[in-house]
Amino acid sequence: MKIRLKLTLLFTALFSTLLLMFALTVYASFSNNREEEYYKRLKSQAVTKAELLLEAKVPPEVLQLIYKSSPNSLFEEEIAIYDENLKLLYHDSVELDKVKETPSMFQDILERSEIKFYTNNLQAVGLLHIHDGKKYIITAAAIDGYGFAILQKLKYRLIIAYIVMVGLTLILGRLFAKQSLNPVSKLVGKVAEITATSLDSRIVVGKGKDEITELGLTFNEMLDRLEKSFKAQKEFISNISHELRTPLSAIVAELELSQNKRRTVEEYRKIIGLTLSDSKKLVRLISDLLDLAKTSYDPSAISFRRVRIDEVLLDARSELIAKNKHYNVDLVFSDDFEQSEALTISGNEYLIKLAFVNIMENGCKFSPDNRSQVFIKMGQENSLILEFKDCGIGIEKEDLPRVFNFFFRGGNGKYAEGNGIGLSLTQNIVLLHKGSIDIQSKPKEGTSVNLEFDLS
Template sequence: MKIKDRLAIYFTLASTLMLLIVLSATYFVFSKFMESDFFDRLSDRTRVTANLYLEADEISTDALRRNRNQYLDKLNGEFIRIYDAQNNPVFIDDNSSTWDSQMIEKIRQQGKVRFKNGSSQVVGIFYRDNQGDFVIIASAVDQSTFYRLEKLKTVMFFIFMIIFVVLLLSARKIAAHILKPLGIFIEEVKQIKSNNLDFRVQEGTNKDEINLLAANFNKLMEHLEQAFVLQKTFIANASHELRTPVTSMMIGAEIALSRERSVEDYQKALNSILEDAEKMNGIITGLLGLAQADVEYASANLEDVSLTAMMLTIQEEWSRRAHAAELILKFDAKHQQDLTVSANPTLLKIAFNNIIANGFKFSDDKAVRCSLNDESEGFIIRISDAGPGIAEADRPFIFEPFYSAAIKQEKHGTGMGLFMAKKIISLFKGTLVLEDSGSHGSTFKICFPRL
């Protein structure tokens, strides 16, 4: 059963249950009101009977009966009895219905009694007169109320059925309207194939569960798109990038073995093979590192990372490397203890090291400067080198995998460092951009939002 049908049924059941309670309460209150009203009518009968039979002493019994029948309509199943102090019926010569002495004494004690006797309602009063003390009891069947209640039940039944049908139809319509964004979401999800993973579903403007579902689905698609891009990039480029050094190694080895050569020639051939092997090792390392970054991000728990402490650790590690130039740090002293981001420290260190390593490589191991500041847009890290800068034609492609200006400058780059750095930083809601520094080195700006 579809969600909209279940919602319509649940809403209808809840609404009709409340309606049933209201109708039942209305019926109960109305029946009690009619019952009380009929008791009041019987009470009036007892007082009228007392005035006719006990107060009018000069009028004969037959005349009283004629006046009573003339001016008072007889109720359905009506019985009126007057009992004297000895509990004997008087004035009315009809013994078809009598009350026992226990009930008569109860009326004397309480003054007035109301109760139901089967389908009849009974009212008894104690009346003092100059002729003595009397008990007057009147009973009758409220047939008109029974008729009204039956009509009311019929009307309520038809009203209940009509409202039930209207509620069911309107609930289906309302549920369909509310779940319309979900239907749109489902139809858009059906359009996603392996060749259009960049497609994103509409998130809408309502801050509801469907909007939250769409937003989280888009985040999932972004992660899947990155994984598929990596896979396609690996298939499209890795084979070529790996085949080139392997082919070069094979050709160099075949040429070296084609005839007897001098020791110097063999050394040149081996050095060439070693360079190709190092290049291939760099490519493989970059690919494995990128794959490991995906695995670690999927399984790692984020934690608060102090950017100041991490940069000091990186500075210390670079200072211990052989032939490494100086990494100069500059902090915003007022906020250096508060610059904390939510990230995986291992991955974040990989991203920073990739950018710093590029700075040393392109500047021939000249000093790399790193500043850390708290600015209006967030926590800003700038990493600057003293190299020749990045050519205008290369700037749009520097964050693409397997693209490296270092290859053109014979720096033995693999084109994976900046791609991995940008990918990792974006995973932690940060941004990495190249600031315009002309031909006087390169400056990379990293921005993290505040926690």
């Protein structure tokens, strides 16, 4: 069911319910008012006849004739008057006797002075009348033909008015829903026109502060993110194609060169060495890409357990130096550092070690003396801070904002080999472990990479 139809039906249902409650209230109020007014008329007629009979001493036969010819008589009126001994003194029509008085009714009237009831479709009242110190019981009954006729007309008119109003509400509700959702329909149409080749298009939003404007702004923000994502994807594919093509092309060229003519053993060794070097670059690139993919997707697919940060750091140092004998990494623990079980976080040991190795390797690789230092200290609010420092060539100021971009290699890239994935991978790993990473650098002075992990 579309929202437009749903809103129309909901609006109609709410208004119809309120209208029905109003109509029932009007009908019930009119019915109660008619009933009370007719009881008053019955009581007035009964008292008047009792006064004529008891005060004016009008004979019953004459009293009957008077009221039969009176235009003020009620429809099918029947009034009876009894003395305190329950002897009938007057009756409009003894042979008919529609009320059918009983001893219990008389007793009820004597106790309550006045009762109101219905009998045989007649509206009736019973009264206790006092005259000259004597008690008289009066019963009066009649049919309010005129009142019921008016009530019936009111009922039909309310039903017709209700049906007409519900129909009008349905029409107006549909128009109102259409008008209200028209901006949404236009918005949907605009969004449907945007494809992968037109991600630079944007939805025109008004200057208001309503929900439609907020929705349009949200769509535009989403399109901004999509456009950046598509651009990043294109750049990634372009860069990875270049990074893969370079070592593969070198390997092919070297192998083709070796086939051109017979060479000495030394020349073959040299070619094999170059091919092996390019193959290792290719393996390193593929390995880094796999690790990058692992950290960029569903974190739930990565196994986490309690990991000692200081122990992982020591393992990373040992692993780096084992592969690069000429590298030196100094670990400096501050005075407030405590080697305890409290220095653990929930994480993946392999990924954390990979991040540490990347940072230490960069520090050694870009330093003239191939040396890097790691300062370990406790931070505020139960956190651990690792500061990786080197005295290398540093990073240019304009390159700092882009050091975490995939395949980015700044002006210092010519001084050492690399594929530009390491820092992107390191950032993903740190963020995956709810840590923070910050880089400060000055050209020709060195670089400082600060990591902070929450130990709570």
